[in-house]
Amino acid sequence: MSSSSLVAASDLGPVSNGPGNDPTPTPSTTSTPKSRGRGSRRHAVPVEVPRTEDIESSTTGSNAGFHFHLKPREVKADLDRFVIQQDEAKKVLSVALCDHFQHVRMTREGLKAPFYTKQNVLLLGPTGVGKTHLIRSAAELIGVPFVKADATKFSETGYVGGDVEDLVRDLIRRTGGDVATAEHGIIYLDEIDKIAGRDSGGRDVSGKGVQTNLLKLMEDADVAVVSPNDIMGQVQAVMPRPGQPPRTPGETINTRHILFIVSGAFAGLPGIIRRRLTTAAGVIPPDTDESLMDQAMTADFISFGFEPEFIGRLPVRVACRPLAEKDLFDVMRRSESSLLRQYERAFGAYGITVKWRADGLRRIAHLAAAEGTGARGLMTVCERVLRDFKFELPSTSVDEFAVTRELVEDPKATLAVLLKKTGRR
């Protein structure tokens, strides 16, 4: 093996947009924004993304201190650094987030928008292709109160009044008790497909109850700042808090300006869409699930088990695409959140440097694609391949090894050779 083909993952070239992503050329310089929550993320796109200290939340309810300068292109450029492919979803999300902020800004400036309809977002697509990752990355960027929960949480033990409202109260907690800022936050509900009604292969009947309660929140509801069931919370609420006035008993938070983003894999949906298209005269349905997903209509979601009122409150819908083998390669090589960093850290803790060879990564991507679980398959394969290395190498004098195609294909043999060469400490 030539040493020139050996590269540490961090040296695998500049982090750039993956194929299919924004074609903007990657500059050779990088900058480190002093952003809140983003740590030392590198900017690999020639778009100046405002620092998140510019995105502040007012504690007064006025617009003082609340600035949001990002434009959709800039939000997407930032997402490109972490999420490979999913261009359409990135665009849709960028627009929805910016719209949300512009609306919030104008509201805080006193401009009324009596007929404003929220653009709640539904993100669908197969498992492990970046739905949750996308929203997490966006949440870090925008720096507003953000709450994530699994919709399954509300149906496992049957719906108990107040549960979904706790999402809103969680937003207040995130702001340190600032109700005015929490009123402009974002609630993200994952695994939303699991609260579809039983008839269509969804989770159970209690899902319908959850949908009913959620749809009230999604529109315009007043939620008690302290849960009526939370006796301890009631007592704490009226106690003096440093620098803040005590809560008024019965204080509520309004959900009119809270943006909802929901996502789910919707495994049975392509079949429903195919049936609808087949029964419609003269229509030959597309072959692939992803092309079918693109044609999803409200009626399909209703057949899947959603209440019309619920799905109707999610007007912005976008499907994430499956990740092909080359995309999985890019997830490892180009995404700043690549799992390779995790392995480098784990081995680095014992003074061992991992060098990732392109042929090794290609082989991992190939095996991961066969798993059929999107980018999650990468972790499955890496764990299987590197398990014994993680166990053995810390007790040896090995301080460097390369993940090659040979290693991926026969980890035990490669490890044996390595151990023979170096011996134990």
Ligand SMILES: Nc1ncnc2c1ncn2[C@@H]1O[C@H](COP(=O)(O)OP(=O)(O)OP(=O)(O)O)[C@@H](O)[C@H]1O
């Ligand atoms: N498009 C992508 N680009 C970069 N990394 C990705 C991408 N898709 C997935 N990953 C990686 O795989 C992990 C799992 O992805 P994620 O949690 O977003 O899946 P999901 O689409 O929400 O799947 P599920 O429907 O099973 O919840 C992420 O934490 C991320 O590290």
Ligand SMILES: [Mg+2]
């Ligand atoms: Mg997910």
